[in-house]
Amino acid sequence: MKILKSWLNDWVDIEKISGDDLSEALENLGFEIESRKDISANYKNIVIGKVLEVYPHPNADKVRVTKVDTGNNIFEIVCGAWNFDVGATVPVALPKSEIKDGFLIDKRDIRGVESNGMICSATELDLWEDNSGILLLNDQVKPGTDFSSIYPQNDIVWEIGVTPNRGDCMSHLGVARELSHYFKKPLQENLHSLNPTIENIMTLSSGSIKECNTYAGVEIEDVSISDSSFTVRYRLSQVDTRIINNVVDYTNYVLYDIGQPLHAFDRDKLFGKISVRYAENNETLLTLDDQQRELSVNDLVITADNKPIALAGVMGGLESEVTTATTNLLIESAYFDKVSIMNTSRKLNLISDASIRFERGIDHNLQLLGLNRFITIFKKDQDINYSTPAIDTKQKLISNKVKFNRNEIYKLLGIKLDDNFISEMLAYLGIEFEISSTEISFQSPSWRYDLDRPVDLIEEFAKHYGFNNFESTLPIGVNKNDVGQYWHLKKELTTRLNGMGLYEIQSLSFVSEDSNSIFTPEKKSVEINNPIDQTNKFLRTNLYTSLIKTYQSNFEQNKRSHMFFEINNVFDAAEHPKYSSIPNQVYTLAGLVPSIGTHEDMREVPVTKDIFFVKQLLANCFGDLEFTKIQKPGFHQNISYIIQKNNSILGHFGQLSSQLEQSYELQNSLYLFNIDLSILTTKDLVNINYKPLSQYPFVKFDLSFMATSDLKASDMISEVENLLIDNENLITIFDDFKNEKIRNLGIRIQTRSYSKTYSEKEVSDILNQVVEVLENKFKVKLNKGS
Amino acid sequence: MAEVNLDKIFASFLLSLDDIEDISELPNIEKEYLGKGSLLSEERSKLATLSNEDKKKYGSLLKEFADNVSTKLDNFKTEFEEAFFIEKEKSENPDISIDWYSKKGSKKHILTNVMEEVVEIFASLGYTVAHGPEAETSWHNFDALNTPDWHPARYESDTLYLDKDLNNLLRTQTSTVQVRHMQDNPPPVYIVAPGRVYRSDQLDATHSPVFHQIEGLAVDDGITFSDLKGTLEYFVKEFFGSSVQTKFIPHFFPFTEPSAEVLVSWKDGEWLEILGCGMVDPNVFKNVKYPESTQGFAFGVGVERLAMLRYGIDHIKNFYENDLRFLDQF
Structure with a gap:
């Protein structure tokens, strides 16, 4: 997930903290840093201009000629884009400026008209991909203003890994909450008061199933679908989100801002009561990507008049889609069960930023703030009429109170924490608690699904204490040098x-x-x-x-x-x-x-x-x-x-x-x-059979026998070994000659007594005995002369 | 008294020495001048016939002659051999830069080398080696390790299952051995479990469907997170060298809490992840029916990763293709 320093700063004051310190903080809090990009606005000679006149080019149909007030001068500039008119506030690359990819802009003759620079698109300024034409800016910016100054200075984008147990950190608010304790700076509330001007005309219900605990919505009338504000587009583009239009951009914005997925319906395409239920087998829904989806009883759907209009938490329906013609909106902000969303998104292989957040579990008390943020951002940009957000909640989800002995912390971690550390950390993290000299009791807040047990909170202490501040001790096991x-x-x-x-x-x-x-x-x-x-x-x-x-x-x-x-x-x-x-x-x-x-x-x-x-x-x-x-x-x-x-x-x-x-x-x-x-x-x-070494000289004889082909030579060796069992022996086969008719087997006997040097007579007795035994036992015949 | 001219004979003896080409001729010359039938022995036999005085005089002359011949022979032999050996060795002058016998390493597979080394380090700390099945039940690979049925990790397409009901699989982590070992043995436990694990990845430069991990588990009274930290710091210094720094950053594994990843300082100030670890989650102890108060830590390290880091091995598939050009290098 990508996060932006300037965006985090909306929630916790980190402006003056250096990028390195922030990186270290993120890492120590368990956000693996996959990448970091430091952004510094570096536009030279690019200023804000106001378009004063627009008229046709005398020699070309595809471009127009404009007169633009750039503060100090009024320049004539040729422009190929058609998405603006007189009065537009636009970025102008003056002569001797540089745009994306080091492209140099200077005075240039375009078919007989001298163009004094270039009016730029977002793409040309390397802001975000936008092929619809010139970047249109807020009318309030004065002509001649340096473009760099409307762009956040010295921003940083991090790509961080959020572990699967921390769905609450899948937003700028979530990460800011962790940082607020790390730097001991308070978390902003950012809940603005609203001033509704219209009545709700839709009826919203969270249905009868427990997998949708809360269904909330707000209706907005007379909107015009256009570009979202510069800041929103800048921020979304930095977190790799495609810029679409104001309504879609603002729903996306709220998701990255606080982690609440929103869905925008074209209210005029909805009929009847809005509710939530499981789909029935054989029901289908045409989704936003123009695919006919076969639904099953495990898929949560949003219905209007009991007909499916959206796959809850996964994807909206094409029929109720917001288009450029849309004027009235219903913005949905709901809390769905994580397992249901996971099943549907995996089954249909539809994995979106919204489904990922639902899967991990979003704050079950965040739905109204989601709508509040949406309206707040929208009305900054456009005068809109909106209703009082409606909400249907089944039961208030309250987590259990967990109590444990403070010794457990020392027992598991090997560190002693004082009251001050404990209460400060819990307060910053928004965890309700009571602390006595022996016990801690706590209650997990609505955004934390990972704090059920004492050990869960002890982990939190360990993390905020800082793993690298722990002592290192080396226990020795019970199996010294025994690998098994x-x-x-x-x-x-x-x-x-x-x-x-x-x-x-x-x-x-x-x-x-x-x-x-x-x-x-x-x-x-x-x-x-x-x-x-x-x-x-x-x-x-x-x-x-x-x-x-x-x-x-x-x-x-x-x-x-x-x-x-x-x-x-x-x-x-x-x-x-x-x-x-x-x-x-x-x-x-x-x-x-x-x-x-x-x-x-x-x-x-x-x-x-x-x-x-x-x-x-x-x-x-x-x-x-x-x-x-x-x-x-x-x-x-x-x-x-x-x-x-x-x-x-x-x-x-x-x-x-x-x-x-x-x-x-x-x-x-x-x-x-x-x-x-x-x-x-x-x-x-291991096969060790020690035999003492004889002190007497050996006698040696080589014997050659005629043998049958099925004779096992090793049997002969064993027999000789057996015969000379009281001696130290080395008995080997030195020859095994075979052809169709005969087999000659050569056996070499080297033997020594443990008690004496053999006389010639004794040697010949041994020899005769060996030959006799072998000839009797095996069908072999000594070859004379051997 | 017919005296022979001993000087003349000695001169002829010296001349015959000059003609020697091979040391084997020497005994013949010795025989000719000192042996039976030699002039010397003939003259000696004549001594008996001489007067006492002559006997004494001539006898001493003969002795002197014999001594001279012997000394000369000894000296000649020594000198000749010395010269001979010098010549012989001069001709024996191999070019030792040639490798007639191939330059082979230990022939042990590098993964075995690394695993043995890691095992030795932990054996020195009192750990023994445990092992368990590679084709495992899903319960041992997931449920017992606090990764319940609905957990996303189970549905990651990278698990290779052995049946349609997904009851059996090829273990995706050596943590299964923790479970098997604790089911079969009461605490205290100090084990390392090196072994194969499997994932549904094609074999390429950075992925392999088969790779190796070493799991570690210490369960004992009073084992703390500080013990985990000290143990792994010791391991890193033993394996990578004492100048290598470690840092612990929080992480998440279903079967440990708190969980951490261990990073080591590498070249150019880069920090690289090499280990995952943590205090064993109480649910794991519950699943193996250990008492509720049990405490311990566990860690897992990738063997291929250790080898790749240490030796700069570029492709993971090299470990499994068994090309002799690779095998020979370790």
Whole structure:
């Protein structure tokens, strides 16, 4: 919302307060300053002139020649606008002056007539957009007066943010009230006495529903629809409001002035009693924007003779619109329920300055002041006949008295406030109160909807005390240096995976249904009701497609092939295991390893990775694991394994299927792994089994066996481990040669006793024992000579 | 006594040293002049046949010769190796300006880095990490946080809902974790909750449908607004540096009262908003069935914003496109 210093000054005397101090005050009061513009009238050689004569140009039809009294001289000026006549008071840019955009004005010959300057429009003077012609000024200004002097000097426009709880601050009056306490300056009343000259002929009723508590109006006769006063146009244009005509401008003016939305009807187009009710289904209304609106039972309407004539608080009807032909007015000033207005304006997507104010809640006692302000401003400009404002109010809305112990202030804020501070603040803010040595009781004024509870008032104390005047204290919590399992696990895994060269990624959670069904057809996707983009309207059930997309885009755009992982939630429509009525979401780690990596060594040494690398990577993260072959959608029929630890399933890993490799147009094989982190703790990551170090030398033998293709090499290793259980061992497979006919498996045994150096005989006994056990247990045969 | 000319032999020994090209030849020369079958060993074997006096005299001559050869060999070896190593290392002279191995950062995603750093700061103050669902009920995201059914914030088109009745949604704020945590745990509470939140925004330079927040909550006896102020000032100084100033300005959030926004002093005297905070509204405590007298403060900070400010990152979408050119820089 934009506010103007000169306008605020109508309500509280801030003229002498500097712009910086005012900005600071606004900010400390909770009005975020989005922008500030300092205006200083800087018109040189632009003066007020009075048009003395107007006559045709001898050589041109589209322009006229005028004689203008500019105080010291009478100049002949050629003018292309036709909206004025003899006697008009107008701004004149004299020779050697400058108008909007640095445009220079000087004497100029226009088709044989010398023009001594230019008569200006509001647009040309950079005041506001007005294409109707010359800016017509008040007749009272003397010719020759410097134009700058009728323009407010050193004004400031701020664009401020008003928080949604403070509807009362959506006007100059509201902001001025806050400033009045800040600067300890009284708030002006600005209620002027009226002198009605006509009788009301309309009957106004607030209807029977509680959503319109007050309906008030005033009738005005014999108005002429013209421009509003210079000040009103200046002010409205500074707060970004379009200048229309006096009636519309003055209703807008009152809205920005005190926050009361007004609506002007052409009284001569209204018939019967004016009232308020909910619309009926199938009723329609042609609104001001020439749209036929379908109404429903939730829309508040103003009716005349029970027929809808306006959407209450949102938009007027076209049929009762004020036009240039209008002479008699009914000005409406009402108080509507905020929720009803919100529903209608959102449903019809009609959001106006009025609806925004109703939505936030306007002062329920402001309706007569609204009419008073309208008449006061209008009659300054034009002699108008008006009635006594009529008002129909249901019940007097009185807020509850709230009482609380003064200790509550110290308890919540940690500051002690004295009586003087408390009573001064409440008085300035117009809050009725009583104060004793132990208690405060208060009653919220008609414009404040945010003061129901003690804490609401305590907030007010905090704000006016000034947040930056509070002491700073530092409480220490109860969990010193304990980030908890959840965070610790993520941090530990991230560090380990980074150490092995995988990049951590963060990707969006929205995917297409296809992308879910490729890898996880068994899961039902969660669909977003109002997706940002129809092609990605599901939450991902797996992290694989995000990883592959990341891999692909980096390969295509950067010619780089790297390993990636992501830790995030995946979602599916099953029930959440812990909380009711929300979808299942599993905290998941997934990773991608390409068969060939680039940019690890720039000498273009290819760095190849295979499924064994991935297996080892998983072991480095999670310790001892068991793997069982399983077929899974999207994966290689053989290279695809369940990952288990201590008999519980942690996840799955394998190679992307050949078919997907082709359809993704990949240049590499990809290995993917997926771990369910929701069942893991950091304890599972630590796998320390200390074995003492033997002091004796090792013996080593390499044995080569003929083996069957289904033999699990790790079973042989376990068997040897078992056999040599009292020793310190290092048992590895050093060769696994396969062709169609045979498989040769090489096992390397390095073992040392804890008690002695083996003799040659003992070594050969061990060797024979190993061979015998392995040949008996597994269908293997030692290759002689190995 | 047939004496051999030891001087002549020594001279030939010296000559043979000159011919050495590789240090591996040295043991052969040593053997030739000092080892079995060498002239020296032959002469030594003859000593037994000599008179005591001659034995003593010739013996000492032979010893002197042997010592000389040994010393010379040792010296030669040292000098030769020294010269050899100097030559060897001369040829080994890499251009260290080349990056054969890529210049990689930590490989941690920058958002993770920032979140871990924030968590560490609060962990040092006695906070633990809490977490909660991202697909949430509207009750946890709005009602429990004192944002009732009619509240405009709920109808803002930027919430992504998961059903037609608008009962479930993707959380728009990590404040939901406050509610979940308090429902499951009695006070005192000192938690931070880093995590993803969702809004209905297209991904572009300044918007993302997914971003991260860190929620903080302290609930304990006697927690005041001054505590909130001191805690967040401490955080800002730890994160941005001790020269950074903070100011608190009043704001509005449905779930806190009083509410404030924290601004930090930035370059060119500019003040930037980085945090929203306040004293937890009594209605929130009521909704999680905490006793009426409960007090505490809460705050929320945008992780992307912290990262963008600190590193001058220009586009929010960089965080989510995972371009290696971006990932490599942190």
